[in-house]
Amino acid sequence: MTAFRYRLASSRAPISIEDYRVRARRALPDMVWAYVDYGADDMQTLRANRAAFGRWNLRARVLTGHARPEIEATVAGSAISLPVLLAPTGLVGLSHWSGERGAAQAAERAGTLSIMSAGSSYSLEEIAAATRRDHFFQLYLWADRRLGRHDLTASLLDRARAAGFRALVVTVDVPTRGNRESERRRGMGNPPVLTPRRIVNAARHPRWCVALVRHQRISMRTFVDEGGARAAVRSMTDHERALCPDLTWDDLATVRQLWQGPLFVKGILDADDAERAIDLGATGLVVSNHGGRQLDCAPATLDALPAIAGRVGGRAEILLDGGIRRGTDIVKALCLGATAVCIGRPYLYGLAAGGPAGAQHVIEILREELSRCLSLMGVGRLSELSRSCLIPANTTVT
Numbered sequence: 001m002t003a004f005r006y007r008l009a010s011s012r013a014p015i016s017i018e019d020y021r022v023r024a025r026r027a028l029p030d031m032v033w034a035y036v037d038y039g040a041d042d043m044q045t046l047r048a049n050r051a052a053f054g055r056w057n058l059r060a061r062v063l064t065g066h067a068r069p070e071i072e073a074t075v076a077g078s079a080i081s082l083p084v085l086l087a088p089t090g091l092v093g094l095s096h097w098s099g100e101r102g103a104a105q106a107a108e109r110a111g112t113l114s115i116m117s118a119g120s121s122y123s124l125e126e127i128a129a130a131t132r133r134d135h136f137f138q139l140y141l142w143a144d145r146r147l148g149r150h151d152l153t154a155s156l157l158d159r160a161r162a163a164g165f166r167a168l169v170v171t172v173d174v175p176t177r178g179n180r181e182s183e184r185r186r187g188m189g190n191p192p193v194l195t196p197r198r199i200v201n202a203a204r205h206p207r208w209c210v211a212l213v214r215h216q217r218i219s220m221r222t223f224v225d226e227g228g229a230r231a232a233v234r235s236m237t238d239h240e241r242a243l244c245p246d247l248t249w250d251d252l253a254t255v256r257q258l259w260q261g262p263l264f265v266k267g268i269l270d271a272d273d274a275e276r277a278i279d280l281g282a283t284g285l286v287v288s289n290h291g292g293r294q295l296d297c298a299p300a301t302l303d304a305l306p307a308i309a310g311r312v313g314g315r316a317e318i319l320l321d322g323g324i325r326r327g328t329d330i331v332k333a334l335c336l337g338a339t340a341v342c343i344g345r346p347y348l349y350g351l352a353a354g355g356p357a358g359a360q361h362v363i364e365i366l367r368e369e370l371s372r373c374l375s376l377m378g379v380g381r382l383s384e385l386s387r388s389c390l391i392p393a394n395t396t397v398t
Contacts, residue, residue: 330366
């Protein structure tokens with residue numbers, strides 16, 4: 001009887017990212033779900049990110065003599081057990097009270113790394129104290145002209161360096177906030193707007209409510225703890241005032257001077273921009289459209305990847321995010337020139353549904369799918385992947 005119960009419980013466990021998505025939807029209030037899962041305007045780019053993977057088929061070879069595929073990778077000099085990192089996502093504490101700290105710990109247990117958002121529910125120091133590996137830090141080019149254009153940036157970089165963060169990821173595609181109508185309709189603005197109906201909806205998720213009240217991980221904790229720039233803290237309550245619509249390449253050059261370690265530029269969709277970022281000293285790029293949350297009708301990241309890889313391949317590591325839901329998606333990105341991929345929503349689903357263990361399981365699902373995919377393709381290691389392993393989906397194979 002015990003064995004039967006175990007098999008029954010196991011059969012109900014999530015076995016795909018979509019399974020975790022369904023469970024996450026049940027766990028989160030409407031306001032938070034809109035923040036996690038929706039995009040900007042008509043969400044065309046959000047859907048395009050997924051659709052792009054469907055335009056490619058995988059070439060399958062048999063009797064290749066490979067045993068278990070080798071899927072280890074290296075990013076910014078750090079070895080990871082699979083080519084998947086956790087993308088920076090702000091206010092992860094809304095999805096689960098363990099937030100970015102729990103996500104980073106889950107990544108470590110799975111043998112990979114997390115990119116901590118500057119808008120994290122946990123501070124730089126809290127995450128560093130709770131982890132063993134040197135994770136990456138993501139920076140927005142915020143500014144407060146009362147303090148000087150780059151004073152806040154310099155202060156954050158000093159703290160990241162002191163906390164042991166290895167690499168910096170500079171997000172450059174947010175000169176202003178995208179028009180996320182689904183969030184606005186559900187009250188997830190800045191600040192959030194509560195109504196009796198929304199409060200009732202949240203009350204239908206008692207575990208979430210209890211964790212919210214108990215742990216209160218609903219603020220950008222790094223800025224709450226920013227002692228040297230308290231004037232900037234006030235500006236963080238008004239996101240539009242903190243963003244810089246007049247950013248230029250000179251601002252990126254200044255950040256490069258302030259940070260001597262590996263530096264990735266996130267939000268690149270154009271090959272000309274990719275080349276200019278590398279010329280300014282970037283060691284890597286993140287091909288990203290912010291998960292469809294910024295410019296709607298921007299190209300899907302997988303569609304933008306080949307031109308960027310063709311222009312700067314060999315001179316920089318290239319990460320890709322947006323739409324990764326399967327191991328086959330990872331393979332297609334690597335075939336088109338990515339060094340590794342970043343996942344955002346998938347690990348948020350895992351956290352919302354099962355805490356850090358759920359986030360770790362999401363990574364393990366992708367590991368299993370990736371390994372299985374390579375075996376079925378007859379590929380023994382990631383270095384064997386190339387454009388020749390793909391077939392356009394509209395091509396007839398004879």
